[in-house]
Amino acid sequence: ADDESERPPSAGEGEFCGRGIVASATLQACVPDAPFPPPFPTSRPYRAYLANVAVAPEARRQGVASAIIEKSERVAKMWGYDELWLHVNVDNPSAKKLYERAGYAFHSEDPWFYLDRRFLLFKKLT
Numbered sequence: 757a758d759d760e761s762e763r764p765p766s767a768g769e770g771e772f773c774g775r776g777i778v779a780s781a782t783l784q785a786c787v788p789d790a791p792f793p794p795p796f797p798t799s800r801p802y803r804a805y806l807a808n809v810a811v812a813p814e815a816r817r818q819g820v821a822s823a824i825i826e827k828s829e830r831v832a833k834m835w836g837y838d839e840l841w842l843h844v845n846v847d848n849p850s851a852k853k854l855y856e857r858a859g860y861a862f863h864s865e866d867p868w869f870y871l872d873r874r875f876l877l878f879k880k881l882t
Contacts, residue, residue: 778815781824782808783831788841788876789863803878804832806842809851821851825858833881840881843874852877 786805790798806828811820832840842860844851852875860877867873 777812779811779820779824780808781806781810781828783828785835785837788843803839803841804828804835804837806840809842821854822858825855829879829881838881839878841876841878843876846873846875 784805784807785802787798787800787802788805789803790796790800792798806825809821809824811824829840841863842855843866844855846865855877858879860879863876863878865873865875
């Protein structure tokens with residue numbers, strides 16, 4: 757078909773072709789298990805860290821977050837890391853379940869005095 761709207765989506769475009777951004781995330785190197793945040797010094801190593809995973813409501817439960825996690829794991833490996841770390845809010849059981857299904861394990865929990873407490877999870881990359 758000559759009409760662009762009638763063409764089938766290419767691989768990776770899926771159902772959201774033409775709808776703009778449906779998800780985002782941040783992948784960085786940091787020290788997520790440091791006892792204190794920067795600028796306080798720490799002797800712990802830098803780690804690959806996935807943060808700010810967000811998926812638009814209409815795109816949820818369709819594998820978008822899983823795809824972000826998988827791609828982040830591949831990039832972390834390309835960067836030379838053998839683990840990927842992330843935080844998930846204590847009051848977000850759906851996200852915690854997603855990460856656990858993807859192979860992430862519990863490392864620690866934020867102290868009681870944090871306003872928005874989180875679990876710190878990690879996964880060994882193979």
